[in-house]
Amino acid sequence: MKFEEFVGLKENTDIENIVYPIKNIKEKEDYVLLILEEEKIMISIETFFKYGIGKLKGLDENLYQTLKEDEILLKAYRSCLRKLSMRDHSIRQINDYLLKYGLNASEIKTIIDKLKQYGLLDDDKYTQSRINYLNNSLISRKQIKTKLKKDGISDEMIEKYLDNDDEDYAKAVKTAQKYSQTQRNSSTRMKKQKVLTYLLNAGFSYENSKSAVDSLEIKSENELELLGKEYQKALKKYEKKYSDYELKQKIYAYLLNKGFNSNDIKTVMEG
Numbered sequence: 001m002k003f004e005e006f007v008g009l010k011e012n013t014d015i016e017n018i019v020y021p022i023k024n025i026k027e028k029e030d031y032v033l034l035i036l037e038e039e040k041i042m043i044s045i046e047t048f049f050k051y052g053i054g055k056l057k058g059l060d061e062n063l064y065q066t067l068k069e070d071e072i073l074l075k076a077y078r079s080c081l082r083k084l085s086m087r088d089h090s091i092r093q094i095n096d097y098l099l100k101y102g103l104n105a106s107e108i109k110t111i112i113d114k115l116k117q118y119g120l121l122d123d124d125k126y127t128q129s130r131i132n133y134l135n136n137s138l139i140s141r142k143q144i145k146t147k148l149k150k151d152g153i154s155d156e157m158i159e160k161y162l163d164n165d166d167e168d169y170a171k172a173v174k175t176a177q178k179y180s181q182t183q184r185n186s187s188t189r190m191k192k193q194k195v196l197t198y199l200l201n202a203g204f205s206y207e208n209s210k211s212a213v214d215s216l217e218i219k220s221e222n223e224l225e226l227l228g229k230e231y232q233k234a235l236k237k238y239e240k241k242y243s244d245y246e247l248k249q250k251i252y253a254y255l256l257n258k259g260f261n262s263n264d265i266k267t268v269m270e271g
Contacts, residue, residue, distance in 0.1 A: 019064065020036045020037070021036065022053075022056060022059065031045065031078075032053070034053065034067065041067050042071045043067050043071060051063060051066070051067075073110070073111065075101075080115060088129050088130075090123055090153060091116075091123055093152065094112060095108055095112065098112075123153060127148060134147065138171045139202065139203065141168045142205075144158075145158050168205075169208045172211075173215055175199060176212040176215075177216060187259035190258055192213050195213050224264060230254075231255060231269065234255060235247075
């Protein structure tokens with residue numbers, strides 16, 4: 001489609017109603033630019049032909065307002081195209097995005113239906129893609145469901161594509177292995193407790209979290225050596241404030257809270 005650049009128009013029978021004379025019309029890649037005396041209006045190709053803009057010398061007030069409303073829709077639609085070109089989005093996300101343009105429900109539906117028609121907006125495709133990405137991040141089923149529901153994806157669609165509980169257990173084991181390697185200078189019992197807490201906070205079930213921790217060979221390199229170091233820390237921390245029996249009790253409680261074995265603590269303190 002090509003438009004001739006022109007000034008004025010050959011056919012117009014209602015010249016006295018013209019409020020906004022048309023100075024020029026320019027064809028763009030996917031819209032038409034209408035140049036008036038003091039402004040430019042972007043209009044869709046469909047609107048250009050619907051109102052016979054190419055045969056007008058100017059716009060009356062009603063048509064001008066109609067075209068301005070069309071411009072808002074066009075800009076919103078083009079903005080969605082740019083957004084979707086960067087990554088997939090859910091219908092809910094695009095709906096919320098369009099609200100900032102002040103569009104009503106009917107206008108938003110029109111744009112969303114058009115995007116769906118062209119295959120640019122598809123919740124099935126979005127759900128599969130998002131789950132694949134989140135699975136690679138080793139997050140739990142619970143967290144994945146929470147994220148997808150926030151994006152407006154239904155429970156039915158989530159369950160359709162989300163892995164089963166066996167897969168969730170496998171992710172819990174991998175997560176536990178990875179996190180346990182970051183826990184240094186802690187007793188074996190404390191390491192296990194920290195890993196378990198981390199898994200639970202990450203959304204894994206207690207059963208999967210406990211089984212994942214039990215499957216690990218979590219062991220301090222030298223428990224007694226580490227205990228000795230922690231004992232010195234506790235002694236330095238409390239000896240200026242406490243003495244004798246009270247000092248021993250404070251140190252004992254400190255080391256017990258660190259997860260060390262009671263008998264090992266007594267052995268180190270007596271030594």
